[in-house]
Amino acid sequence: MPDKCLFKQLVRHYYFILFIVIRGISMTVKISPLAPKTFAKLPPIKGVRLQTTEAGIKYKGRTDLLFIIFDEAANVAGVFTRSKCPSAPVDHCRKILSHGVARGVVINSGNANAFTGKNGIATTEATAKAAADCLGSKPQEIYLASTGVIGEPMDASRFTGLLPEMAKNAKEDKWLDAVKAIMTTDTFPKLATRTIDFDGHPVIINGIAKGAGMIAPNMGTMLSFIVTDAPVDAAILQEILSDKVRDTFNAITVDSDTSTSDTLLLFATGTANKEIKSLTQKNDPRYQALAEGVYEILHELSLQVVTDGEGAHHLIEVRVEGATTNEAAKTIARSIANSPLVKTAVAGEDANWGRVVMAVGKAGVEADRDRLAIWFGPHRLAVDGERDPHYSEEEASNYMKGTHIVIKADIGLGNGCATIWSCDLTKEYVEINGDYRS
Template sequence: MAHPVSPLAPKFYPELPAIAGVAFATAEAGIKYKNRTDVLLVSFAPETSVAGVLTRSKCPSAAVDWCRDNLAGGTARALVVNSGNANAFTGLKGRESVRITAGIAAGAVGCTPAEVFLASTGVIGEPLDAGKFAGVLETMAGRLADAPWLEPAKAIMTTDTFPKLAGATADIDGHVINIAGIAKGSGMIAPDMATMLSFVFTDAPVAAPVLQALVARHVKTTFNAVTVDSDTSTSDTLLAFATGKAEGVEPITDIEDPRAEVFGAALADVLFELAIQVVRDGEGATKQVTVNIEGAVSDESAFRIAKSVADSPLVKTAIAGEDANWGRVVMAVGKAGEPADRDRLSIRFGDILVARDGERAGSYDEAAVSAYMKGDELEVTVGIGLGEGRATVYTCDLTHGYIAINGDYRS
């Protein structure tokens, strides 16, 4: 079932640079979709370091279990991603399927299975036939290329209505390092992690422990700060691969190395751009919404309040209706269970103060707020008035489109 492209889709896609030491191919394995690519193979130069964060779901997919085990090794030679089947809740068959797929990939690129990383996205609960990959991966290994990045971004899509890519460069030791990232995700999106897959590739020489620390640090304000529908996937996977092939750059092996900060900032840019694209492709989304919480007792408390607001169906439907319904925002703050004092709350839509000291602002101008709500990038800011804690969560509105995508398939 094809859904209309999100009105928030980008007008054009960035041309990402080739990443030295990274080559990829896509193919049609016929897992579920017809007439589109559904499998991605990426190969990495020897000694490529890898880091990642995986879903905190108590019911993770077989591929997530596999990656968690292999991340301990710190090096990667291959990544295989398929769309159309999540290989989640598939029991022993799922583990077998993962083992077989990794074996095929290892043979195709010439490495050990422990250096193969896997991710699957799509239907949960259906066995994934690893036989679909036999032959396909070997053929793909024979036609690896380093461009264009649009192809891998497309091959991993499920209910996404547009491919998601972002890149960045940084200057390290007087040389340019490159980062290229892709992601998929549209529904079953909530922090820890968003339901999504994202893969980031760089030629910077970053040791696995440093890469891991940087990914963990920057995922907090990027992929873990987005929510579409509060539902956390069984398959969330963010992996970062660093080939070290950038010329003239000495390895970064210590998180205290100032160059780690420089690289981390560029990495954070890529993660943020990808995460925002996931929100902008949120199932049925017509508006991107930024929820800022200020003045909470701590940053953690602010984050929980922000998530409560961003996850509230009543807030999200009000925004879909272009209604600056601050009453629902108050409700969502109140239900978060975090310290809040009704009579100190202030609420702004964009720059417009709608409520303060626990009641409607004297300056409230309904016409101005109504005009603001017609925009497709909205910001809701709540001042809690108790401390210095702050956090931001990014979400989208809740529309008929979400119901149509997820519920309109009576059989």
């Protein structure tokens, strides 16, 4: 009955086109003006299969469940939120991390499974068990992450039944689908990839992330998953991750709010090439190459998270130099990057350096008004405790019309320096977060 087939195909096409049109319209309206022009295309990694589905956890008509499967056990490292009220999935991951081995990751959007009491623990246990059953592994080899509303009970039975079919259909070439399923208020998917040399063999590092709001990671970001096919010991992975998170996901802030659910996991499958010897020592010359590759992925993803900060129109890079220590520099940089008055000034494209003085002053660490100098991009606006005599309001105002604003403060006391990335505070941020739950 070829006619029936044709009809079915037409129907299928119709819905597909409708989907594209609606998605297109919603993307045009909503996408961050700072979104990258193109997205990285992540190559498949051997033995890493991904599958998404619509579990209807909160959203309708979009994917909200992601299953990442490692066909052979992968080594794993992780860093998590420092919140005193972490989510149930964060508790689960922390507990199993000492095993150092992963066979799968189950991630959902729409519900954070945070502050959900015993129900939350039951949900993580049931999910880990269901996923492990699909893969013939143990629950302590299944990592979990959830993002969305806090405090809503989440019933695992809602999606555990979907995992076997997902495991069956999972494919290696679904990285873009994967990241789309874990978006909440993100307006674009966050992806990064690098290929580096390991003993003459190419090895891949793929990374995905979600961000958008509640971003002042006191450790990592919201959710981010990095996978390499290089063979690397779990302890080495952890060392690289803990080191490289400092100046990447720990150096960004959207709104100074720290999520209950921040989770950053790094996996190594060792599937690139069986001839490559495992990386087990820090003095192995390949350590630096891998660490640099991981840093680049983390840097790229964390900047994508900031540029997709809720309502963001400007990327703000705050560089502090001349503080008494690096720690003091970071405190001052955070004070500037989190100041609502600095962030609204950037939103208004106003070179209001007086608010930078205010933010330096309130940071609480050593500063001397009369040694302070402030730049907006290449323009020095203030020096030696007063307005720069050569300062041109017109030039500074022109600079503020750009989308990447660099604010530099030289404290003039020592050699401590730090950089923090943030975004501006706009009416859209208020709009998004005044309506998020309803």
